[in-house]
Amino acid sequence: MRGITLGSTSEEPSRDGGSHASESRTRKAAGPKNPPKLMLQIGLVFGVCLAGQLASALMPIAVPGSVLSMLILFALLVLKVLKVDHLRQKADFLLQNMAFFFVPAGVGILANLGAVKGAALPLLAVILVTSVLTFGSAALTVKAVMAAQDGFRRSRAARMRRSRKAQADA
Numbered sequence: 001m002r003g004i005t006l007g008s009t010s011e012e013p014s015r016d017g018g019s020h021a022s023e024s025r026t027r028k029a030a031g032p033k034n035p036p037k038l039m040l041q042i043g044l045v046f047g048v049c050l051a052g053q054l055a056s057a058l059m060p061i062a063v064p065g066s067v068l069s070m071l072i073l074f075a076l077l078v079l080k081v082l083k084v085d086h087l088r089q090k091a092d093f094l095l096q097n098m099a100f101f102f103v104p105a106g107v108g109i110l111a112n113l114g115a116v117k118g119a120a121l122p123l124l125a126v127i128l129v130t131s132v133l134t135f136g137s138a139a140l141t142v143k144a145v146m147a148a149q150d151g152f153r154r155s156r157a158a159r160m161r162r163s164r165k166a167q168a169d170a
Contacts, residue, residue, distance in 0.1 A: 041090035044082065048073045 052069025059068075076082040094101075109116055116123065 038089055038093075041087050044086060045090055048076070 049065070049069045051072055052067070053065035055068045055072070056063055056065035073082075077084065
C-alpha cells in the first residue's frame with residue numbers, strides 16, 4: 001500500500017532553538033490492517049450470534065437471541081476458549097462506528113412520528129426513569145468493583161508482609 005505523507009522532511013526548528021530534519025510520518029491508506037484476521041473475527045461474531053439465535057429458537061420460553069449470544073460470548077471469553085485478541089479489531093471497529101448503528105432506529109422513529117407523538121409523555125417518562133436507574137446501577141457497580149479491587153490489594157499486601165516476615169524469621 002502506498003503511504004500518505006502527514007509531515008514534511010524539511011529542516012524545522014526544534015524546541016530548544018536548534019534545527020533538525022523532521023521524520024516523514026506516513027500512514028497507510030485506509031483499510032483493515034489484516035483482512036484475513038478481520039474476516040475471521042467477523043465470522044466468530046456472526047457464529048456466536050447464530051448460535052444465540054438457534055438457542056433462542058429451541059428454548060421453550062421467549063429469550064432474545066441477542067441476549068443469549070452475549071451470554072455465549074461471555075462464557076467463551078471466561079472459559080478462555082476465545083481470547084480478547086481474537087475479537088479486538090472487530091470490537092474496536094464496532095465501538096468507533098457505534099453512532100452509525102443508531103441511524104436506522106432514528107429513521108424508524110421519524111417515519112412513525114405520528115404514533116410516537118401520541119405516546120410522547122409516557123416515552124419521556126420511561127426514558128428518564130431508565131436513564132436514572134442505569135446511571136445509578138453503573139455507579140454502584142463501579143463503586144463495588146473498586147471496593148473489591150481495594151480489598152484484593154490489601155489482602156495481597158498482607159499476605160506478602162506475612163510471607164516476608166516468615167522468611168525473615170526463618
